[in-house]
Structure formats: C-alpha cells, structure tokens
Amino acid sequence: MSKKVTMDNKLAFVRTEDAPILPPPASEAGITGWLYQNIFASMSDFSSAGASIRSVLMGLFSFGLLYVGITQLWGLLDFAIFSAVWSDPDGLKREACWTVEQGGQLPAGWHAACWPFIAAKLKFLTYGAYPADELWRVNLAGFVGLVGLVYVLIEGLPARRHVGILMLTIYPLMAFILLTGGNLDVDYGNVGLYVLISLGLITMARMGAAGRFGSSFQDLSGIFSVAGWLLIVYAVILSVVGVDTSLEPVDTRDWGGLLITLVVAITGIVASLPLGILLALGRRSNMPVTRLICTIFIEFWRGVPLITVLFMASVMLPLFLPEGVNFDNLLRALIGVMLFSAAYMAEVVRGGLQAIDKGQYEGADAVGLSYWQSMRLIILPQALTHVIPGIVNTFIGLFKDTTLVSIVGIFDLLGGVQSTLADAAWSTPVQGLTGYLFVSVIFFIFCFGMSRYSIYMERKLSRGRSH
Amino acid sequence: MTDRPNSSVNWLNDARIRGVIFQILLVLSLIASAWWIVDNTLTNLADSGKTLGFRFLDETAGFQIGQTLGTWLFSYEAGKSTYLDIYFIGIVNTFLVAALGIFLATILGFLMGIMRLSQNLILRGFATVYVELLRNVPLLLQLFFWYFAVLRSLPGRRDAFEIVPGFAGMNITGLYLPAPQPQDGFIYTVIALVLAIIITFVMSGWARKRQETTGQTFPVFWTSVGLLIGLPLITLFATGNPLDWSLPEFKDTGPKLRQGYQSGAGMVMIPEMIAVLLALSLYTAAFIAEIVRAGILAVNKGQTEASYAVGLRPGITLRLVIIPQALRVIVPPLTSQYLNLTKNSSLAVAIAYPELVSIFAGTALNQVGKEIEMIFMMMSVYLTFSILTAAFMNWFNARVKLVER
Structure with a gap:
C-alpha cells in the first residue's frame, strides 16, 4: 500500500509534456463527419449479414427517395419557372402556350406553366365579377385589414390592444359597408326606439346597482346593463349599415375569387372565437341542462362533414325562415361555416379550460369574483394563451375549408379557377395544372405563414412558462 | 349549507336558483325558436305543395351510377x-x-x-x-x-x-x-382463413402467457404470417384451386x-x-x-x-x-x-x-x-x-x- 515512490525509481513515469492533440475521428467532424452522422450512419453497419442487408436496403431506400424528391422538385420548378411561358406580348391567348403539334410555336413535348392565362384571369380570380369602377373599395378594405393585422401581430408597437379592438369592432362594419355598399333598408324610427329602450335599461341598471329599487333588484342590475349595452350596439350597427353612403350597391353574387375566400375565412375566424368560448364555457358549466345543450350542439356540428352543413344551409335554411325573408347565398354559407367552426373552436378552448389548475378557479372564487369576472380576468386569459397553437390550427383548417363553398355554387378562389378552366380561349393541356398550381401557392403561403406564426407563439409562450 | 341565514341573503343571490332560472329561460327560448322554425317549415312546405314522409324511398330511381x-x-x-x-x-x-x-x-x-x-x-x-x-x-x-x-x-x-x-x-x-371469381368449394379456403385467424389469436395469447411465466419468447409474428398465408393456400390447392380469375x-x-x-x-x-x-x-x-x-x-x-x-x-x-x-x-x-x-x-x-x-x-x-x-x-x-x-x-x-x- 504505502509503496514509496521515489524520484529515482525507474518504473515511475510522469509525463512532462502534453499529449499531442489528435484530430477528431473522421466520423465526428468536418464534412465527412457531417455526412456520416446525417446520412450514412444508418447504412454503414456491415458487422453481420443481417446488418449488411439492412444497410444496403436503407441505402437504396434513402437514395431512391432522394432521387424521387429531387426529380419531383426539379420537375415542379421547371414547370413553374424555367420552362414556363411568362408573357403573351402578341395577345395570342391559348396559342401562346401551344406546342408545334397543336399549331403553336413551342417545341414538341413542351409541358410547363402558362402564366399569361393566370395574368389574364387575375382580376377575376381576385375579385370575381366585382364592378371594375368599384374595385378601389375592395382594395381599401383589404389594405386597411392588412395594415391592421400586421400592426396587431408585431410585438412592441404602441396601443396594439386598441388597434386590435378597433379591428374587431369598427373594421368589420367598415368592410361590410365598403364591400356591399351599405345603405340597407333600415327603419330609423325603430333604431330610435331601440336607443330609448336601451338608455332606459342602462339607467335602471345604474339606479338598481345603487340600491334604489331594493336589494333584490340590485343583483339583477347586471343583466339589465348587459341587455342595454347589447341593444345599443345593435342600434349602432343598424344605423351605420343604413347610412346612405352613395356607394353603388354590389350584390354578393358578383363577388368572387380571393375576395370570397378571405371574407368567408375571416368571418368564420372572427365569429368562431367568441361563439366557441361561450359554447366551451357552457359545456364546462355546472348547470346540467346548459351543459347538455352545448354538448349536443358541439357534437352535432363536429360529427357531420362541412359539405353537408353547406348543403343544409343552402337547401334547408330557406325552408326554416318565414316567407319573404331571403338570405343571399353567401350569407347562408357564412352561417354554416360560422356554426361549424364555432363547434371546433369550442373543443379547443375547452382543452385550454381543462388545463387550468383547479386552484385558479378556487382562488378566483376565494377573492369574491363573480363567475363572469373570474372567467374574464383569471381563467380565460390563461386558457386561451395555453391553446393558441390549437386555435391557429383551427384557423388553418377553416381557411382551407373555405374552398368547399365552391361546391354550393359560390365562386371562391378555387371555384373561380375551376370556372376559368372552361374558357376555350385559353384551352391548352397545361391550363388545369397552371391554375391549380397558382391556387396551391396562394393557399400554401397563407397556411404555412399561419403555422409558422403559431410555432413562434408556442415557443415564446413555453419560454415564459419554463422558468 | 342547510342553516343558511335566510333573513339577510336574498334568494336571487343563490347561485343554484339563478342557475335554475337561467336554464329554464334557455330551454324556453330553445323551444320557442324550434317552434318558430318548425312552423315556418310547415308553412313553406304547404305553400310549395310538399309533404313530409319517407314514401319516396320505395320509388324507383332512373339515373346511372358509375360501377362500384x-x-x-x-x-x-x-x-x-x-x-x-x-x-x-x-x-x-x-x-x-x-x-x-x-x-x-x-x-x-x-x-x-x-x-x-x-x-x-x-x-x-x-x-x-x-x-x-x-x-x-x-x-x-x-x-x-x-x-x-x-x-x-x-x-x-x-x-x-x-x-x-x-x-x-x-x-x-x-x-x-x-377479378377473383370463387367457384364451388372456395368456401373451404375461407373457412381455413377464419381458422388461421382464430389460431393466431389463441397462439399470441398463449405465447404472451408463456413469456410472462417462463421468459421464453415465441416467434409469434412469423408463425402468424405463415399460418395466415399458408393454411388458406394449402386448402386452396388441396381442394383443387376453386378460384378463377377474370x-x-x-x-x-x-x-x-x-x-x-x-x-x-x-x-x-x-x-x-x-x-x-x-x-x-x-x-x-x-x-x-x-x-x-x-x-x-x-x-x-x-x-x-x-x-x-x-x-x-x-x-x-x-x-x-x-x-x-x-x-x-x-x-x-x-x-x-x-x-x-x-x-x-x-x-x-x-x-x-x-x-x-x-x-x-x-x-x-x-x-x-x-x-x-x-x-x-x-x-x-x-x-x-x-x-x-x-x-x-x-x-x-x-x-x-x-x-x-
């Protein structure tokens, strides 16, 4: 144990200089290392017969896929960009995209996108048959919407919340008036009556809250106040849409293309969130009848395909309404889309509500908040931030689902393309592919953008939670 | 709960009573709107001379459908x-x-x-x-x-x-x-397949039990594959291949x-x-x-x-x-x-x-x-x-x- 090591002991070896630093093994560093780790690691085990077979198969599979992927991507790029016909300076229309065999000038076997076709139809695909002189209205509504949206999405800008509220309240009204022309048939006598009634209700609520009508009314004053404010909002909306703006009215039958797609998507998105929150709260309520009704409502809409909902909206809704009341086609589809997406949103929100710790509910009760106060101030802010990714996913789904309105005869972007494909003036073998490619790119940009934003939000929120 | 001082607390403040009132109102408004819809529908149907009923299901349809x-x-x-x-x-x-x-x-x-x-x-x-x-x-x-x-x-x-x-x-x-066209006697192959499925289930249960008690494994997957393919195939040829292909x-x-x-x-x-x-x-x-x-x-x-x-x-x-x-x-x-x-x-x-x-x-x-x-x-x-x-x-x-x- 206590063997004495002396300096003159020849057996002892103490290294006096550092060992040379060896380069890392080839499989760990540099390009070869990267290649090994990321590509060849799974196909270079030849230690046994089985492993060799597996490696070879893996290699064949990988490089087969690589080949397929590259040829497909290259084919797509070639079709969309490199070989595509970009302009039609002579106004040849379909002949600009004809090959020699068909009587045109392009080399035989040419098969690529015919962009002049899209350029010629761009106005139709964006606005539908919206009157040409009135397009500034659509552009203005779109521009304001875009600016507002971008403003709300960028963090750190001042008064973001206020801009958001404006976007959810004033903007829809403005867009409605701009797009339709407003000037609805509104009986201003009724509006005045509503204002008077609502003022009365609010006054009663104020006085009741102050205890003028005895204690039993004091508790009910909140309901009166809510009813009064709802009525006032209704009166304001009525009076605004009834204003004679001297804009030319544009029937929704003349709308089309991207305009319809965005109107349906945005209406669905904006309406589905509040409706979905109410339904989710109802489904989590302690009141059995409310819970049952909300559950049945949600499960019904979630159980049927959107197509059948749209069929129902377009075929059955006119039957449900009294004679003379006639919704236009777009509004019917909008109602269907709203109810449908509200049910999906309700399930997402319910997931958020369930994820909230029970202590939060109890804490809110303990400090004496009422049900709506605790929901508004404590529960919902947490629950909704929890499920932002889910909400955005529902939005993406809804945005893609807007294409379904083309089946009930509303010409959204996809329906517009489908109908332009029937135009013989542009009839070429590549017409269909060009049109579908154009629509795919637009949808891809919107949906991919939304999904990236949701991932960004998710990361940001989980960063906040992790410490 | 039971000894609530009813002198100072108003009954309107009771969450349960409020809940009941709210639910009654909800149900009433639902019934009212359902009534309204049904009434409108019946009026509209009567105006267009239609009736409700499933009699139409017995009528013959005269349109072509793709072969499926x-x-x-x-x-x-x-x-x-x-x-x-x-x-x-x-x-x-x-x-x-x-x-x-x-x-x-x-x-x-x-x-x-x-x-x-x-x-x-x-x-x-x-x-x-x-x-x-x-x-x-x-x-x-x-x-x-x-x-x-x-x-x-x-x-x-x-x-x-x-x-x-x-x-x-x-x-x-x-x-x-x-297209497969089964002839007489193909039923034996079907029976063999059903039998193979049953044996597979029994066998996997037995194998799991054996593994749990003795630790020995049994090649369930390959045996099942062999059974499911082999047994019907043997039966098919044993009965003289009663399956024609069109x-x-x-x-x-x-x-x-x-x-x-x-x-x-x-x-x-x-x-x-x-x-x-x-x-x-x-x-x-x-x-x-x-x-x-x-x-x-x-x-x-x-x-x-x-x-x-x-x-x-x-x-x-x-x-x-x-x-x-x-x-x-x-x-x-x-x-x-x-x-x-x-x-x-x-x-x-x-x-x-x-x-x-x-x-x-x-x-x-x-x-x-x-x-x-x-x-x-x-x-x-x-x-x-x-x-x-x-x-x-x-x-x-x-x-x-x-x-x-």
Whole structure:
C-alpha cells in the first residue's frame, strides 16, 4: 500500500509534456463527419449479414427517395419557372402556350406553366365579377385589414390592444359597408326606439346597482346593463349599415375569387372565437341542462362533414325562415361555416379550460369574483394563451375549408379557377395544372405563414412558462 | 349549507336558483325558436305543395351510377332500383373509400412520421417537405389536381397504359385489375382463413402467457404470417384451386367502337375513386405523420436510453418500448383523423364519385326534392359513425390510461 515512490525509481513515469492533440475521428467532424452522422450512419453497419442487408436496403431506400424528391422538385420548378411561358406580348391567348403539334410555336413535348392565362384571369380570380369602377373599395378594405393585422401581430408597437379592438369592432362594419355598399333598408324610427329602450335599461341598471329599487333588484342590475349595452350596439350597427353612403350597391353574387375566400375565412375566424368560448364555457358549466345543450350542439356540428352543413344551409335554411325573408347565398354559407367552426373552436378552448389548475378557479372564487369576472380576468386569459397553437390550427383548417363553398355554387378562389378552366380561349393541356398550381401557392403561403406564426407563439409562450 | 341565514341573503343571490332560472329561460327560448322554425317549415312546405314522409324511398330511381362496390352489392339497375338502394349504395361507397383510405393513410402516415424523426437527413428532409406541402394545400384542390390534371391525362378509352401487360392496366375509364371469381368449394379456403385467424389469436395469447411465466419468447409474428398465408393456400390447392380469375381484356383490333377495355372482364376501379383515394390518403397521411411524430417525441428519452442500456437493439426498442407508450398519445388524435377522413370523403361530391352526398343528397335530392328527409338521412349516417368513433375512443382511453397508485 504505502509503496514509496521515489524520484529515482525507474518504473515511475510522469509525463512532462502534453499529449499531442489528435484530430477528431473522421466520423465526428468536418464534412465527412457531417455526412456520416446525417446520412450514412444508418447504412454503414456491415458487422453481420443481417446488418449488411439492412444497410444496403436503407441505402437504396434513402437514395431512391432522394432521387424521387429531387426529380419531383426539379420537375415542379421547371414547370413553374424555367420552362414556363411568362408573357403573351402578341395577345395570342391559348396559342401562346401551344406546342408545334397543336399549331403553336413551342417545341414538341413542351409541358410547363402558362402564366399569361393566370395574368389574364387575375382580376377575376381576385375579385370575381366585382364592378371594375368599384374595385378601389375592395382594395381599401383589404389594405386597411392588412395594415391592421400586421400592426396587431408585431410585438412592441404602441396601443396594439386598441388597434386590435378597433379591428374587431369598427373594421368589420367598415368592410361590410365598403364591400356591399351599405345603405340597407333600415327603419330609423325603430333604431330610435331601440336607443330609448336601451338608455332606459342602462339607467335602471345604474339606479338598481345603487340600491334604489331594493336589494333584490340590485343583483339583477347586471343583466339589465348587459341587455342595454347589447341593444345599443345593435342600434349602432343598424344605423351605420343604413347610412346612405352613395356607394353603388354590389350584390354578393358578383363577388368572387380571393375576395370570397378571405371574407368567408375571416368571418368564420372572427365569429368562431367568441361563439366557441361561450359554447366551451357552457359545456364546462355546472348547470346540467346548459351543459347538455352545448354538448349536443358541439357534437352535432363536429360529427357531420362541412359539405353537408353547406348543403343544409343552402337547401334547408330557406325552408326554416318565414316567407319573404331571403338570405343571399353567401350569407347562408357564412352561417354554416360560422356554426361549424364555432363547434371546433369550442373543443379547443375547452382543452385550454381543462388545463387550468383547479386552484385558479378556487382562488378566483376565494377573492369574491363573480363567475363572469373570474372567467374574464383569471381563467380565460390563461386558457386561451395555453391553446393558441390549437386555435391557429383551427384557423388553418377553416381557411382551407373555405374552398368547399365552391361546391354550393359560390365562386371562391378555387371555384373561380375551376370556372376559368372552361374558357376555350385559353384551352391548352397545361391550363388545369397552371391554375391549380397558382391556387396551391396562394393557399400554401397563407397556411404555412399561419403555422409558422403559431410555432413562434408556442415557443415564446413555453419560454415564459419554463422558468 | 342547510342553516343558511335566510333573513339577510336574498334568494336571487343563490347561485343554484339563478342557475335554475337561467336554464329554464334557455330551454324556453330553445323551444320557442324550434317552434318558430318548425312552423315556418310547415308553412313553406304547404305553400310549395310538399309533404313530409319517407314514401319516396320505395320509388324507383332512373339515373346511372358509375360501377362500384355499392352498385355491385345491390345489383343496381337504373329504372329498377329504389331510392333506398341509392342510399345504401352511397353508404357502402362512402365506407369503401374511407376504409381503403384509412388503410393507406395509416401506413404512409406512420412511415412519414417515423422518417421525420430519422437521423438520416434524406429521409427526414423528404418527410418534412411531404408533410408541409400536403398539409398546407386544401384537400379539395388536391382532389381536383388528381382528378382533372393527372387522371385526365391518362390514355383515352381506346388506348391503354399497361402496368402489367394482360393483368393490370389503366386508361381514362379507370384502373383494370383481375377479378377473383370463387367457384364451388372456395368456401373451404375461407373457412381455413377464419381458422388461421382464430389460431393466431389463441397462439399470441398463449405465447404472451408463456413469456410472462417462463421468459421464453415465441416467434409469434412469423408463425402468424405463415399460418395466415399458408393454411388458406394449402386448402386452396388441396381442394383443387376453386378460384378463377377474370382478367381484364384489352382490344385494339376490331370495330372502332368496340376497342379498349371490354366490360365484364376483370374488375374496374373508376377514376373518381382512384382520385378520391389518392387525395384522401395522401392528405390525411401528412396529419397522421405529425401525430406519430408528436407521439414518439412524447415518450421520455430515458426510456430509449434505458432500453439500450439493457441491451435491446434499436428495432426492438422501437417495437417493444417506444411504440406501446407512444400509442397511448397517438391513438386518440389518430382516431379523430380517421373520422376526419371519413367525413372528408364527402368532398368526392365535387368530382361525382358516387358516395352518399353525391348520389343521395345530390342527384337523388334533385329528382325527389325531399330536402328535409334526405339531408336528415344523410347526416344521421355521419353522426352515427362519429358517435361510434367517440365510443371507441373512450373505451381505448380507459383501457390504456396510466394506472396510478
């Protein structure tokens, strides 16, 4: 144990200089290392017969896929960009995209996108048959919407919340008036009556809250106040849409293309969130009848395909309404889309509500908040931030689902393309592919953008939670 | 609770009484609006001279339907079959395409999901591009793409693109495949198959029990494969091969109008169905891939490391350690994707694949005009299916729930 090591002991070896630093093994560093780790690691085990077979198969599979992927991507790029016909300076229309065999000038076997076709139809695909002189209205509504949206999405800008509220309240009204022309048939006598009634209700609520009508009314004053404010909002909306703006009215039958797609998507998105929150709260309520009704409502809409909902909206809704009341086609589809997406949103929100710790509910009760106060101030802010990714996913789904309105005869972007494909003036073998490619790119940009934003939000929120 | 001082607290402050009042109001307003709707509907129906009732189901339908499993099962004949037949044909065709689509989407989705987690950049990159491209483009657009852009560019009806000459080929009228035609005595092969399935179940139970008691493993998978393929095959040949195949027949000689694939020979899969299948399974596979990826990621990394530490190989680790735990996370969203696929099969109406929405709520509804009854019948099919799915999901969740002490 206590063997004495002396300096003159020849057996002892103490290294006096550092060992040379060896380069890392080839499989760990540099390009070869990267290649090994990321590509060849799974196909270079030849230690046994089985492993060799597996490696070879893996290699064949990988490089087969690589080949397929590259040829497909290259084919797509070639079709969309490199070989595509970009302009039609002579106004040849379909002949600009004809090959020699068909009587045109392009080399035989040419098969690529015919962009002049899209350029010629761009106005139709964006606005539908919206009157040409009135397009500034659509552009203005779109521009304001875009600016507002971008403003709300960028963090750190001042008064973001206020801009958001404006976007959810004033903007829809403005867009409605701009797009339709407003000037609805509104009986201003009724509006005045509503204002008077609502003022009365609010006054009663104020006085009741102050205890003028005895204690039993004091508790009910909140309901009166809510009813009064709802009525006032209704009166304001009525009076605004009834204003004679001297804009030319544009029937929704003349709308089309991207305009319809965005109107349906945005209406669905904006309406589905509040409706979905109410339904989710109802489904989590302690009141059995409310819970049952909300559950049945949600499960019904979630159980049927959107197509059948749209069929129902377009075929059955006119039957449900009294004679003379006639919704236009777009509004019917909008109602269907709203109810449908509200049910999906309700399930997402319910997931958020369930994820909230029970202590939060109890804490809110303990400090004496009422049900709506605790929901508004404590529960919902947490629950909704929890499920932002889910909400955005529902939005993406809804945005893609807007294409379904083309089946009930509303010409959204996809329906517009489908109908332009029937135009013989542009009839070429590549017409269909060009049109579908154009629509795919637009949808891809919107949906991919939304999904990236949701991932960004998710990361940001989980960063906040992790410490 | 019981000794509430009723002198100072107003009854309106009692949450339960408020709840009861609110619910009574809710029910009353629901009844009122339901009454209003029913009243309007009845008035509107009376004005247009229509009546309610399901008598129309016995009437004969006079329109043509593309040849599918449904029309074959119900031996559809325009002018002879009833609207009830149409309803059932629609249901069969919906579930046919849903079942095939679920099968394909599951295989492809699991493959893509596992590939997305691969160390191999090629596999990972391919799967990522696949998922992002297909997930972010509307299904209806993909359906149009397959149907109008791809399948329409196939050879015309007097031509053929032979995949396996003499056995399988395609043209614009569809995909032609050999059709099995069971003769007398084929029933023994079917019995053998059923027997093999039963034996497989019994055997896997026995093997599990044996492994739990003695630790010895038994090659259940390969034995099952051998049984399921071998036993019916042996029976088939022992009984003198009572299974004929009707091969597709392509003619490019003779009168011009008779050229092309001959009807009655082989089996045809109509192009609408191919397009629906392609679109549905490729689209849903992208979502399934994401679910599978999330499920595998949800299994703690320590599980993999512990399994390597006890000497299990990566393949076995995946099969015995990761997948059983990941399935608990995967199955609920997977089931709802299956439900989505089934509901999305209704998009086939856009290319006139003869499924429920297309022929029953589309063509038949236009002829009969019984909106309320027919939409109700159509929706109840989807609702029933989604309730069954939800029931399965609850059963599964209860079964795989972590047993906590």
